[in-house]
Amino acid sequence: MKITFETPKTVxxxxxxxxxxxxxxxxMLKSRLSFWTDRYGDKPLADLSADDVDAALAELETSPGPSGKMLSGPTINRYRMAAHSLLRFARQKRLLPRGWVSPFDHIPQHKENPGKVRFLTPDEEQRLMDAARVQSWVLLxxxxxxxxxxxxxxxxxxxLTWGDVILDDSTPHVRIERTKNDDPHVSPLTPDLVQEFRRMRRxxxxxxxxxxxxKHLDRPHDFRHGFIExxxxxxxxxxxFHTLRHTSCSRLAxxxxDILQIAEHAGHRSLSMTRRxxxxxxxxxxxxxxxxxxxS
Known part of the structure; x- marks a missing residue:
């Protein structure tokens, strides 16, 4: 008997x-996608309309979130981004008709509030490193x-795997095949990191x-308790932990x-993220x- 597989069509x-x-x-990606599938899961993705998107975004803007508080504009933008990721995937896999127009086009996003960027001073970094060395997880x-x-x-x-760390090279680095933005990325390493990687490898x-x-070698360690302590x-x-990423970009600034180099370092697709x-x-x-x- 011949087995056939139907092309996925619905949301x-x-x-x-x-x-x-x-x-x-x-x-949070899975739960934010669930918001869309709960409402439009049975609908063909190609039939998703601007009215559908408007109704869903209006619901997010007027209904309390899981905590009982109203969702902020930037949080609602994250729900949009989850749907955008799905649409981008569908386009790449040719699951949408050629020339298909996204229902999100011309629907404005909420204004992002950059806020004050918290980053570590060199003194804070040293104190954190000293404190990390006395935690039970030696890799912290x-x-x-x-x-x-x-x-x-x-x-x-x-x-990261050990194969992603290139130490025997004129420019030691780690390489990421796919970042959050689905792009490959290379990050140079400092001499102290090269030495520590060599020391810690089993x-x-x-x-x-x-x-x-x-203790479980097949999955990443949950380091949150040690980091908080x-x-x-x-x-x-x-x-x-995300403060460390801000620290990296802030030190370079x-x-x-310049901003372009910082954007490349951080793997930002848009300079709007780097302008902070x-x-x-x-x-x-x-x-x-x-x-x-x-x-002159």
Missing amino acids: AEIAAVFLSFTPVRDP PLLIRLAIVTGLRRGALLG IKAKDCDLIFTG ACKLAGIEGVT QAGV YSHLCVKGRANTVNAVFAG
Whole structure:
């Protein structure tokens, strides 16, 4: 008997394929996609209309979230991004007709509130590293330092294997095959990281083995408790693991690195994400102004 497989067409069917083929680095992606599949799961994705999107976004804007509070504009934008990821996947897999127009076109996003970027000072970094060294998970200092130097997101770091770390090269680096934005990425390593990677690699570790594991070698270690305890011990407040990514970009901006290079370092697709560090780029702008106008 011949077995045939039908091409997925509905929102729910395509979402299921999308989640099975896509590494989920954002823990909220699945629940935000569920918002769309709960409402339009039985509808062909190609038939999703601007009115459907308007109705769903209006519901998000007027209904309390799981915490009982109204959702912020940036949070509603994250729901849009989840749907956009699904649409982009469907286009790439040719599950949508040629020339199909996204129902999100011409529906404005909420204004993002950049807020104040929290980053670690060199003194705070040193205190955090010292506190991390006395935690039970021996790889915590390496993970923290790597996050600060590379600016990589938590998911990308935890997905690293020993084969992704290139040490025997003129420019030691880690390589990410697919970032959150589905792009390949290379991050140079400092000499102290090269030395620490060599020191921490197990003798029998294979290139395909994950680096940041605990007693379970087949999955990343849940380091959250150790990180929180290290922050408390270091006397550092208002910090999450994502603060280390902000620290990486902020240090580059303070050193005079231009926005384009910082965007490349962070793997930002849009400069709008990188502009939050522009106020720290005074040194670079001052050097440019002096080079152009001094003595003129």
